[in-house]
Amino acid sequence: METLEKKSVAEDPILEEAFMTRLLNGEKIEPKEWMPENYRKQLTRMMSQHAHSEVIGMQPEANWITRAPSLLRKVILLAKIQDEGGHGLYLYGSTETLGTDRSELIEQLHEGKAKYSSVFNYPTLNWADIGAIGWLVDGAAIVNQTMLAKTSYGPYSRAMLRICKEEGFHNRQGYDLMIAMMRGTKEQQEMAQDAMNRWWWPALMMFGPHDKNSSNTIELMKYRIKLESNDDLRQQFIDRTIPQAEIIGLTIPDPNLKFNKETGHYETSDINWDEFFNVIRGKGPCNKQRMHNHIQAHEEGKWVREAAEAYASKHKQL
Numbered sequence: 001m002e003t004l005e006k007k008s009v010a011e012d013p014i015l016e017e018a019f020m021t022r023l024l025n026g027e028k029i030e031p032k033e034w035m036p037e038n039y040r041k042q043l044t045r046m047m048s049q050h051a052h053s054e055v056i057g058m059q060p061e062a063n064w065i066t067r068a069p070s071l072l073r074k075v076i077l078l079a080k081i082q083d084e085g086g087h088g089l090y091l092y093g094s095t096e097t098l099g100t101d102r103s104e105l106i107e108q109l110h111e112g113k114a115k116y117s118s119v120f121n122y123p124t125l126n127w128a129d130i131g132a133i134g135w136l137v138d139g140a141a142i143v144n145q146t147m148l149a150k151t152s153y154g155p156y157s158r159a160m161l162r163i164c165k166e167e168g169f170h171n172r173q174g175y176d177l178m179i180a181m182m183r184g185t186k187e188q189q190e191m192a193q194d195a196m197n198r199w200w201w202p203a204l205m206m207f208g209p210h211d212k213n214s215s216n217t218i219e220l221m222k223y224r225i226k227l228e229s230n231d232d233l234r235q236q237f238i239d240r241t242i243p244q245a246e247i248i249g250l251t252i253p254d255p256n257l258k259f260n261k262e263t264g265h266y267e268t269s270d271i272n273w274d275e276f277f278n279v280i281r282g283k284g285p286c287n288k289q290r291m292h293n294h295i296q297a298h299e300e301g302k303w304v305r306e307a308a309e310a311y312a313s314k315h316k317q318l
């Protein structure tokens, strides 16, 4: 396929048709190949926000590294958090193939022009939260990212394949931690149930608004960036997670929960969408703290970026 520079403003209908045929044939689109500007824009939006989420998602768990109950749990948590930082780097690197430098992407985040996942704006109050995050948050991420591994954009798909392998470890270690607490003292069981109560709904919110209220889903699915809808993915997560909770004695914090034998799916209460939109508008419990920490770390790391750039430019001249 000849490589074509980015077309000028007006899209070329013939190129668009050829592009859509490639998608229908299940082909992967690579960085230097022609793509509609909206395809590029949607991917840059989604992938950069995914990268922001991975990096900011390190904060809630990092609070508990020094307070892990054993050396083994500390090592596991350290490994997981380091993985998340690496996921962020893969995703910034993949996003940059679309033509926007990560410095600009991070500026958009700091200026409130870009989002990160709502779920990371909730506090981690005790050790059980670390289990709930690994089991529920990474469990939700696996459902979403397994779908994204089939996305039409080559670099994003390949990043997802790599990331999903590590998510499996994240999810298992979280569930293992919850099992240990549910086999523990009454107080530990109460802590685990309290964490379940606080993280269940924010995990369901990770999949975004209902399909009918999702402003991006139609275009994302037209371009085979997203292959399943927010509600379908959320339902998959609900159906696989509830049996895991029940088997270790945890209760789902939803009085209306019921299993529909005809559909084979669980039916839940509706999500508190006021809470969801409040959080993504910056009014969640930890939004300010997360952004403050991210900006501070970015400023304190300026000298590292400058040193790396100086080294790179010196070696380019040689």
Ligand code: 3HC
Pocket: 045, 046, 049, 050, 051, 053, 054, 057, 084, 087, 115, 116, 117, 118, 119, 137, 138, 141, 144, 167, 205, 206, 207, 208, 209, 213, 214, 215, 216, 217, 220, 230, 280
């Ligand atoms: N948190 C923050 N913003 C959200 C959101 C959430 N949970 N769900 C939706 N939104 C935002 C969207 O970004 C969009 O705003 P924008 O147009 O300004 O970007 C708006 O709400 C409307 O939502 P849509 O449904 O139209 O948006 P999408 O179709 O893009 O769906 C998404 C949202 C499901 C997050 C989708 O973008 C996606 O799958 N992104 C890639 C995966 C990702 O980013 N996951 C975040 C978690 S990372 C993680 O879990 C790391 C793991 O290691 C723990």
